[in-house]
Amino acid sequence: MSWLARNWPHILDLVRQHLELAGVPLLAGLLLSVPLGWLANRSVAARGLLLSVSGVLYTIPSLALLVVLPAVIGTKILNPVNVMVALTVYTIALLVRSVTDALGSVPTHVVSAADAMGFRPLRRFLTVELPLAVPVVVAGLRVAAVSNISLVSVGALIGVGGLGELFTDGFQLQFLTPIVVGIVGSVLLALLADAVLLVAGRALTPWERGARRAG
Amino acid sequence: MRAVLGELIGWFGDPAHWTGPTGVPQRLLEHLGYTALALACALVIALPIGALVGHTGRGGFLLVGLANGLRALPTLGLLTVVVLLAGVGLLPPIAALTVLAVPPVLAGTYAGVRAVDPAVVDAARGMGMREHQVLLRVELPNALPIIFGGVRSAALQIVATATVAAYVAMGGLGRYVIDGLAQLDYPQVLAGAVLVAALAVVLDAAFAGVQRVVSPAGARRSRRGRAGRVSAVRATEPGGTPG
Amino acid sequence: MIEFRAATKRFDDGTVAVNELTLTVEPGGITMFVGPSGCGKTTSLRMVNRMVEPTSGTVLVGGRDVRESPRAVLRRGIGYVIQQTGLFPHRTVLDNIATVPLLSGWPRRRARGRAAELLDLVGLPAELGRRYPAQLSGGQQQRVGVARALAADPPVLLMDEPFSAVDPVVRADLQDELLRLQQELDKTILFVTHDIDEAIKLGDRVAVFRTGGVLAQYDEPAALLGRPADDFVASFVGRDRGYRALGFLPAKGVPVGEVATVRLGGSVAAARDALRDGWAVVVDEARRPVGWVSASRLSGVDGEAAVSDELVESGGSLYEVDSPGGRAGSLRGALDAALSSPSARGVAVDADGAVVGSVTAHDVLRALADARQAGEVPS
Ligand SMILES: Nc1ncnc2c1ncn2[C@@H]1O[C@H](COP(=O)(O)OP(=O)(O)OP(=O)(O)O)[C@@H](O)[C@H]1O
Ligand SMILES: [Mg+2]
Numbered sequence: 001m002s003w004l005a006r007n008w009p010h011i012l013d014l015v016r017q018h019l020e021l022a023g024v025p026l027l028a029g030l031l032l033s034v035p036l037g038w039l040a041n042r043s044v045a046a047r048g049l050l051l052s053v054s055g056v057l058y059t060i061p062s063l064a065l066l067v068v069l070p071a072v073i074g075t076k077i078l079n080p081v082n083v084m085v086a087l088t089v090y091t092i093a094l095l096v097r098s099v100t101d102a103l104g105s106v107p108t109h110v111v112s113a114a115d116a117m118g119f120r121p122l123r124r125f126l127t128v129e130l131p132l133a134v135p136v137v138v139a140g141l142r143v144a145a146v147s148n149i150s151l152v153s154v155g156a157l158i159g160v161g162g163l164g165e166l167f168t169d170g171f172q173l174q175f176l177t178p179i180v181v182g183i184v185g186s187v188l189l190a191l192l193a194d195a196v197l198l199v200a201g202r203a204l205t206p207w208e209r210g211a212r213r214a215g
Numbered sequence: 216m217r218a219v220l221g222e223l224i225g226w227f228g229d230p231a232h233w234t235g236p237t238g239v240p241q242r243l244l245e246h247l248g249y250t251a252l253a254l255a256c257a258l259v260i261a262l263p264i265g266a267l268v269g270h271t272g273r274g275g276f277l278l279v280g281l282a283n284g285l286r287a288l289p290t291l292g293l294l295t296v297v298v299l300l301a302g303v304g305l306l307p308p309i310a311a312l313t314v315l316a317v318p319p320v321l322a323g324t325y326a327g328v329r330a331v332d333p334a335v336v337d338a339a340r341g342m343g344m345r346e347h348q349v350l351l352r353v354e355l356p357n358a359l360p361i362i363f364g365g366v367r368s369a370a371l372q373i374v375a376t377a378t379v380a381a382y383v384a385m386g387g388l389g390r391y392v393i394d395g396l397a398q399l400d401y402p403q404v405l406a407g408a409v410l411v412a413a414l415a416v417v418l419d420a421a422f423a424g425v426q427r428v429v430s431p432a433g434a435r436r437s438r439r440g441r442a443g444r445v446s447a448v449r450a451t452e453p454g455g456t457p458g
Numbered sequence: 459m460i461e462f463r464a465a466t467k468r469f470d471d472g473t474v475a476v477n478e479l480t481l482t483v484e485p486g487g488i489t490m491f492v493g494p495s496g497c498g499k500t501t502s503l504r505m506v507n508r509m510v511e512p513t514s515g516t517v518l519v520g521g522r523d524v525r526e527s528p529r530a531v532l533r534r535g536i537g538y539v540i541q542q543t544g545l546f547p548h549r550t551v552l553d554n555i556a557t558v559p560l561l562s563g564w565p566r567r568r569a570r571g572r573a574a575e576l577l578d579l580v581g582l583p584a585e586l587g588r589r590y591p592a593q594l595s596g597g598q599q600q601r602v603g604v605a606r607a608l609a610a611d612p613p614v615l616l617m618d619e620p621f622s623a624v625d626p627v628v629r630a631d632l633q634d635e636l637l638r639l640q641q642e643l644d645k646t647i648l649f650v651t652h653d654i655d656e657a658i659k660l661g662d663r664v665a666v667f668r669t670g671g672v673l674a675q676y677d678e679p680a681a682l683l684g685r686p687a688d689d690f691v692a693s694f695v696g697r698d699r700g701y702r703a704l705g706f707l708p709a710k711g712v713p714v715g716e717v718a719t720v721r722l723g724g725s726v727a728a729a730r731d732a733l734r735d736g737w738a739v740v741v742d743e744a745r746r747p748v749g750w751v752s753a754s755r756l757s758g759v760d761g762e763a764a765v766s767d768e769l770v771e772s773g774g775s776l777y778e779v780d781s782p783g784g785r786a787g788s789l790r791g792a793l794d795a796a797l798s799s800p801s802a803r804g805v806a807v808d809a810d811g812a813v814v815g816s817v818t819a820h821d822v823l824r825a826l827a828d829a830r831q832a833g834e835v836p837s
Contacts, residue, residue, distance in 0.1 A: 059419040061375030064408035067392055071219045071405060077396075146287050153289040154379055158396065164291055171295040171383070179299065183292040190287035338544025341509055341616075342558050342606070343533035356548045 003177045011166075015185060018162025021155065022148040022193075025084050029091025030141065036092065037099025038125065047100065054093035062086065062154045083155040090151070091144045098140025102133035135208060138201030142194050149190040153182070163189075222402040223409070232406075237390070239410065246387035246414065249377045253309050254370055257316035262362075265324025269358070270350045278325055282318035290315060290376045298383040308380045315376055316369040323365015327358030360430040367422040371415055378411050388414065459485035459646045460506060460614065465515035467501050467671070475501040476671035478515070483663075485613075488640060488647040490657040493667030493674070494694070499650040501671070503616050506648065507536045519614060534562050537607030537615040537645075541622050543599045545591035551602050552577070552587035558610040569609075576605040581635060597628040604636070608643070617649045621656070633660055654695055658683070658702065666691050680706030704790035704826070711825035712792050714779065714806050714815035720765055722748050727761035737801035740770050745812035747805050749773045774798025777806045777817055793822045 004011070040047040065086045070077045073085060106129050114124045153164025161168070166182030169175075202209070226232060233239055268274045294311050301307035331354050339353045355362075381389030391407025394400070460483040467476040476498040483489045491499040504510040505517050508529050517524050524532055545554050555573035560566065577587050580601040591599055600620055607615055621629045633656065640647065651657055657664045658679040665676045668690050675687040683703035686692035692699070718738035720729040729751055732738050736753040749770035756769065777795035779787055795804025796819040803816040 055419075056416055059371055059415045060412045061371075061378050061415055063375070063378045063389065063392055064411040064415075067396070067404045068408045068412070071401075077401070077404075146283075150287055150289045153291045156291060157379070157382060157393070161291075164289065167289070167291045167295045168382075171299065174299060176296065176299055179292055179296045183289060183296065186289045186292060187284075187287045191284075194287075332542070332544075332547070334540060334542035334544040335546060336544075337509070338538065338540060339546070341507060341533060341538035341540070341544075343530045343535075343561055345530045348561070353546060357546075 004181060007178075011163075011181065011185070014163050014165060015189070018149070018152050018164075018186070018189060021080065021083050021152045021160070021162050022087065022145070022189075025087035025091050026141070026145055026148055028084075028088045029095055029144065030137075032088075033092050033095035033099050034130070036096045037103055040096065040100040041103045050096055051100070054096045057089055058093040062090075062151050063157060065089065066155060066158055078159045080155075080160045082158065083152065083160050087148045087151060091148065094144045094147075095137070095140050098137050099133065102136035102140075103129055105136065106132045131205075134205050135201065138197060138204075141201075142197045145193040145197055146190045149193060150186060153186060219401070219405065223405050226402040226406045242386060242388050242390060243410070243414070245385075246374070246377055246389075246411075249309060249312060249380070249385070249387055250370060250373045250418075253312035253316055253373045253377075254366070256309070256313040257320050257369055257373075258366070260313070261317045261320035262324055265321045265362075266328055266350060266355060269325045269328025270346070270354060272329070275325060275329070278321060282322040285315070285318045288315070290379055291382070294376070294380055294383050303384050305385075308383055308385050312373050312376050312380065316373050319365045319368035319372065320362075321365075323368070324358065324362050327361030327365070328354045330361060331357045360426060363422070363426045363429055367419065367426060370422060371419060374411070374415050374418060378407075459483055459520060460648065461518040461521075462502070462505070463516045463518070465502070465505055465512045465517055467498070467505065467510060468513045474671055476505070476512075479671070479673055481665060481673060481676055483646060483648060485646050486644050487662035488636075488649055488660050490661035490664045491648065491650045491667065492652065492654055492657040492664055492694075494669055495652060497667040497669045498671030499652075499667055500618055502667075503618055503648055503650050506614070506616055507533045507538060530561075534558055534610060535612050535614070537610075537612045539600075539603045539607045539615070539617040539620045541619040543591070543603040545599055545602060545606070547591055549590075550587065551582075551589050551591065551594070554591065554602060555587075555606045555609050557606060562610060572609060573605075576609055577602075579608070579639070580605045596624045597632060600624060600632060601635070604639075608639075608645075613646060615645045615647045617647060619650055619652070622651070622653070629656075636660065666694060701790065701793075704793060705788045707789040707826070707829065709777075709787050709789045709792040709817075709822070709825065711828050712789070712817055712821050713825075714817060715803075715821070717803060717805070717813065717816035719745070719813055720751060722770070723764050723766075725761065726756055726759050726763045726765055726769075729765050730756055730761070735801075737803070739773070739805055739813055739816075740765060741813055744810070747773055747776065747807065747811075747813050750800050752801070771800050773800070773805060775804075776811075777804045779806050779808055779814060789822055789826055792817045793819060796822060 036050055040050045066082055067077065069075065069082045069085055070079070073081075075081050110128065110132065111124070114128045119128065152162045153167060155161035156164030156168045163182045163185050166178040166185075170177070170179035170182070231238075235241070265278070268278050290311075293314065294308060297307045297311040301310070328350075335353060335357070336349060339349045344352065377385065377387050378389035378392065381387060381393040388407055388411045391403050391410070395402075395404030395407060462479045462481045465476060465479045466474070468474050479498075479502055491502060493499055501510055505512050506519060506524065508524055511525075519532075519536070545551075546557070549557075552570060552573045555576050556564075556566075556569040559569035559572055564572070574584060574587060577584060582598060582601055582605075586594065586598065591602065594602065600623075603620065604617075607617075621632045624632065637660065649660060661679055663676065664679055664682050666674045666682065668674045674694075675682060675691045677685075677687075680703060682691070683695060683699045683706065686695055686699070716734075718732045718734040719741050720732050720738045722740050722742055729738060730753070733751075733753055733756075738751055740748045740751055742748055749772050751765060751769055752771065755771065759769065774796075775791070775794050775798050777787075777792045792804060792806075795806070796802065796817055797804075799805065803818055805813055806815045806817055808814050
């Protein structure tokens with residue numbers, strides 16, 4: 001307890017760093033996945049390519065990706081950008097599938113009705129298809145958020161790990177307290193992010209609530 | 216980039232890296248050994264529980280919640296805490312790997328058994344199968360593709376976490392990465408990463424192949440919906456995340 | 459054979475699905491459970507093989523309380539067919555059919571042999587045995603479901619809306635097939651449906667349920683149509699029940715009059731001479747009816763020409779004076795033949811399908827009036 005009190009400012013700093021390392025990739029991944037998912041829904045070839053590339057990227061272990069990135073993008077190995085890029089890659093790999101599935105499951109009669117009323121393609125995508133895809137995309141986003149937050153810690157092995165630094169510090173000092181604080185903090189952040197996304201998703205899709213009640 | 220590539224090729228070309236207790240074959244075998252051991256432990260624990268909960272339908276809510284919660288657990292934190300508490304040696308880290316592999320197998324088995332057409336299960340009972348026969352002869356064979364999706368996620372999770380486990384003094388391919396980082400020997404770091412990535416991709420492809428084979432012929436040829444469900448479960452499965 | 463004694467089922471949520479059901483099903487014959495959705499038909503059926511346990515009351519099969527036998531053993535002796543077929547997707551058709559024999563410990567060879575026999579019995583070609591259920595059509599899957607239920611030769615068969623998921627043509631086929639099988643096997647069949655026409659077509663006896671799991675009437679189909687117990691049954695049995703009831707009255711009092719016939723391919727001149735009241739039945743070499751020719755059709759056609767298909771008007775339904783089917787020769791058959799014929803005369807045929815004469819609606823109605831007077835019509 002006293003350790004916690006003494007190190008409180010440091011821990012808050014780590015939490016802030018942790019959130020940044022996990023949150024920026026989540027946002028970047030989402031912004032990139034939407035056009036990619038749209039593309040995958042337009043052409044069969046793009047779909048096959050995108051889904052198999054994301055499948056392969058998704059299987060690459062995090063530590064391996066983290067240490068390979070500097071060689072690929074030319075950063076220094078201790079640069080926090082490596083962690084962000086790696087997590088962005090995972091986020092995209094997961095969300096491209098979610099967005100593709102979500103857009104693919106928008107009923108064709110809805111899309112045709114929008115066409116019949118004179119929507120241009122871009123506007124139809126932004127105001128009809130995308131909103132209807134929100135529930136499935138949010139489900140993917142929740143998985144990505146939780147996994148990002150737990151993965152950030154691995155970055156501690158290359159010196160950039162948010163709360164993960166408590167694990168390496170504690171391990172080197174053979175001192176349990178910081179490790180436990182780090183685990184609890186990380187899990188709490190993950191659950192919090194999950195809850196926030198759940199609520200945000202509900203708020204964005206008021207029509208789903210009616211359907212849920214009726215169903 | 217080109218310089219790095221040259222160094223990497225140089226590392227792989229050095230015969231010293233292919234023999235002895237720190238050579239690639241030995242490290243690869245260690246890595247596979249950990250994976251097999253932890254996966255076996257996870258199967259022994261998770262298969263019966265998942266099957267039973269799926270069959271009875273009782274405790275499903277708890278099981279799914281538990282599996283989801285475990286996904287939030289940071290792997291490095293788990294490894295360090297287990298080793299600090301239980302000491303170095305093979306067992307503590309294997310136990311930690313097992314803990315991380317249990318949720319996907321559990322969730323896959325549960326989801327697979329629940330996904331079997333209730334009319335089929337009803338007919339099985341109606342013809343006079345006993346409960347264990349319903350589970351073993353009808354539910355599990357039909358759940359196999361989804362169960363296997365869970366096993367596949369678990370295996371990848373273990374391969375990834377076993378790499379991180381080099382930090383707590385385990386062998387395996389992660390050693391190259393961790394030792395390379397400590398010695399500021401970037402080619403060695405990179406070689407380790409490439410080996411791990413290749414292992415994961417090859418293993419995943421092998422699992423995908425087996426998964427296709429274990430799908431009962433009847434299910435394989437039926438409507439597309441079923442195959443779709445398998446991949447959907449995989450993507451959203453607890454633990455189906457890179458470790 | 460099957461006896462419900464004040465059987466009641468109240469589910470945990472308080473729903474009373476079956477309320478004090480008392481009913482005896484005699485051995486042999488098909489007994490239909492019919493009623494609106496949610497009236498407890500399925501629940502009643504499932505009490506027989508203990509898929510549902512009654513809250514109170516008892517169910518007996520063959521004079522024994524079903525609770526005396528262990529569930530699994532009881533069920534192996536009772537065939538069970540459901541609407542969704544419930545075929546095992548991971549097993550071939552043959553192995554699906556062999557399920558109960560294998561469960562009962564038959565050697566694999568013998569079980570497979572038996573399964574092959576059954577495949578033939580339900581009218582499926584042997585090569586379908588190696589397929590998986592997903593590779594069959596809905597109607598074929600349903601036949602496999604019936605074969606699987608019959609595999610261990612159980613005396614009792616429970617069927618829960620087995621034919622409701624297939625299209626009307628296939629359904630009619632499956633119904634005819636079931637009647638044929640039943641003649642051959644003489645099982646005690648309990649059959650659930652929500653389709654009153656199916657109930658009347660297949661049933662030797664019909665139990666009508668009302669919502670809340672109460673038995674409204676249990677009777678033979680003719681009696682159900684002729685004397686519905688109350689307004690609920692009357693409205694459930696539906697429109698045209700007076701007409702459909704004629705299907706259960708023999709047409710023995712209906713006189714079969716003469717009818718003119720001409721050969722298909724004979725000369726138009728000869729046909730003109732043969733017409734009676736301006737009409738004649740066109741027949742083939744075996745005197746089976748092909749249709750009608752009329753004076754107006756033949757007028758203006760060269761007398762030397764042959765009576766060809768173009769000159770023939772299609773006929774109505776046929777009235778089978780006697781047939782092996784047993785249900786032919788009813789007042790309904792005679793009346794429908796007369797009403798559907800372009801000449802207003804119904805064509806009567808014998809068991810071989812050859813024309814033997816004609817009937818008129820007027821004659822049918824008079825026969826009905828006579829039967830009523832003689833007290834032969836339930837009213
Ligand atoms: N397991 C259950 N728990 C609670 N209520 C049930 C259960 N099974 C059936 N019921 C209720 O019992 C009533 C009778 O159901 P049952 O399935 O026997 O009807 P049914 O006559 O077969 O209807 P249908 O023609 O729709 O198949 C319904 O109101 C139903 O909702
Ligand atoms: Mg029913």
